[in-house]
Amino acid sequence: MSEKMIHRHDKLSIFIHWFNAFCWIALLLTGLGLIKNEQLNPLGAWWPNLMRSLFGGGENLMAVHQYLGLIWAGVFVLYILLRPRETWLFLKEVFRVSPSRDMTWFMKMNLKMTLGKKGLKRFGMTPDMPPQGFYNFGQKLFAQATVLGGIAIVVTGVIMFLSPLMLDNPDPAAWSRTIHYLVVGLVTAGMLVHIYMAAISKEEKPAFKSMFTGTVPEHYAKHHHQLWYEEVAAGEKKAEG
Amino acid sequence: MKKYAMVVDSSVCIDCKGCMVSCKVQNNVPRGFWRNWIKQTTPDFSLGKLTRTHFQPGGCMQCDVPTCVQACPSGATFKDQETGIVHVNEPLCIGCGNCVRACPYGARFRHPEKRVPDKCDFCFSAGRLARGIPPACVDTCPTKARVFGDLNDPDSEVSRLLREKPTVRVTSQNIDTQPNLYYVTATEPADWPGDVEFPQAYSVMASLVNPLVKVAVGLSALGVAGMWAKQAFAPDPEDDDQGPEARHPESTASKQD
Incomplete structure (x- = not known):
């Protein structure tokens, strides 16, 4: 290779x-x-x-x-x-959304994954996708869900853990369980798509491999994460020059 | 398989509170809380000499339709099929208080130190049943108002009483809890308990959150199945250019696919 x-x-x-x-x-x-x-x-x-x-x-x-x-x-x-800096950069990347670009991407991607490129054409759309950064909008949505969901799950979980140990009022534990279950359910719904995209869909195979090797092929970066690729390429040029 | 029950002749209860005290001692029931009780009617003094008060001993009814068990999501509160006794598995309990509220009889309380529900278990965990002696309240009762035994044993005293005497049960208004505590002939007060009320956190989880989660996960699974089917049976021809062999990076350099 x-x-x-x-x-x-x-x-x-x-x-x-x-x-x-x-x-x-x-x-x-x-x-x-x-x-x-x-x-x-x-x-x-x-x-x-x-x-x-x-x-x-x-x-x-x-x-x-x-x-x-x-x-x-x-x-x-x-x-x-x-890693406070990395955490902050991750959160900034994940929660920074460009409405026009990302919404278009999201709509087109849904059509493309289910109806194919022909389906896109039928709705009068071209098969090209708006350029995406380090994460595409779908990845961003799921990352947001895991971050916010994770916080809710941990907080409610800790409340339930502490309830028989030190909480004299039983209500927080009762409501925590309801919220815990709701949030886990919603994130699980997203996780099904996440697992499909990464492990089963052909398009994102290089991304799946990169979760083991740490690297992606240049063409994949260019096609799937153009804005990120341009940043990386510019950085490399700077380092060289 | 046993089905422990209590048959109470409330007409002979003299309100000595011996059952309540012996229960507290036997089960280390914390100060200010009780596992059993004696209720009483409000006397009508206009009857003069005929004025009387009726006393009604009670406790957990070990219901066949236990609303406390229904309100417990984890199964920490459960009805033992071997004995018919409703128990609390304390390490499995998160102390949410659902069962305490869902019991229309008020037979449960949240233990102030353990912060899990506490209730009558016919002195099972105290070890009395294993040693073949009746619950402390039954043992103590001087007028033998409380009778304890196995309904599945036709020779037991509770079975005999149920056969030979008319009995009544005290049940909730909206749900027949089918209690296993019987009162001989009749009993008072009869204007309790009220409706079974499941706590809001539980109702929301059962009627709103659970269907919502099922729909969300179901829709997601459906979408994934659709995408998978699309990829398997009707792939886009251009999808092939994902493989390194048939790729033309130059021609699509500025375009996303």
Whole structure:
């Protein structure tokens, strides 16, 4: 392969991504196992029953869920403390949205992924996409959901953890669980698309590989993240000249 | 499989509160809280000499339709199918208070130190049933107003009483909780409990959040399935240019695909 590769993720970013992925899946599965109530459990009784027999009882399942959740949150807090600049840049990148460019991108991308380029033409649109930065708007939306959702999930989770330990009023725990469940559900809906885009769709294969290697091919960067590519290229030129 | 129940003859209760005290001692019930009770009617003094007060011993009814269990999302509060007793699995409980509110009888309270619900379990966790002795309240009662036993055993005293005497149950207005606490012949007061009320945090989760989450995840899954099908069966021909072999970076250099 003679293709020029461009650096996209450092090792710590790759680690935190897969750490997050592992924790999310594990917490989602154990969390679903904690909802053992006919009116509430979204998968039916078999899932909580299976999880409880796997972990040796609901109380063990609860402990695993709580402590894994605390470790998950703790590692993120540690990351923020160790890399405040990177965190700030990430947040700035993710929450800076250009309405005209990104909305057009979002609409066209949805049509393209479901109806194809022919579908785009049928609606009188050209198949080219507005240029995107380090993250495209879809990635930004999901990143925003994980950041805001993550904060809500950790705060409500900690409230529930502390409730039997020190909270004399039971209401915060009751409402925390409702919010916890809602936010996890919404982020999970986004996560399905995230996993499809990265691991299954052909278009984003290089991005998936970069979550292991840290680099993307130059042509991919140019086509999928043009604004970012131009920045990188300009930076390189400056360094050379 | 057992089905423990209590049959109470409230007409012989003398309101000595022995059941309440012995329960507190046996189960270390914290100050200011009670696992059982004796309710009473308001006497009508206009009846003169005939004025009387009726006393009604009670406690957790170990319902067959336990609204406390319905209000618990995690199953920390559950009805043991082996005994019919409604228990609290304390390490699984986050102390949200749903069950305390959903019980129309007020048979539960949030333990001030453990911050999880506390309730009558027929002295199961105190170990009395395992040793073959009845709950402390039944043991103590001097007039034997409280009778305890297994409804699945036809020879038990509770089974005999239910067979031989008419009994009534005190249930909620809007939901028949099917309590396992029977009163011989009749009992007073009968103007309680009111409606079962599920806490708002629970109702919102059951009727609003849960369907919303299901729809959101379902729509997302549907969208992913659509994209996957599109990619599998009707891929865009240009999609091939993603492979390094058939790529023409020069011709599309300034355009996104």
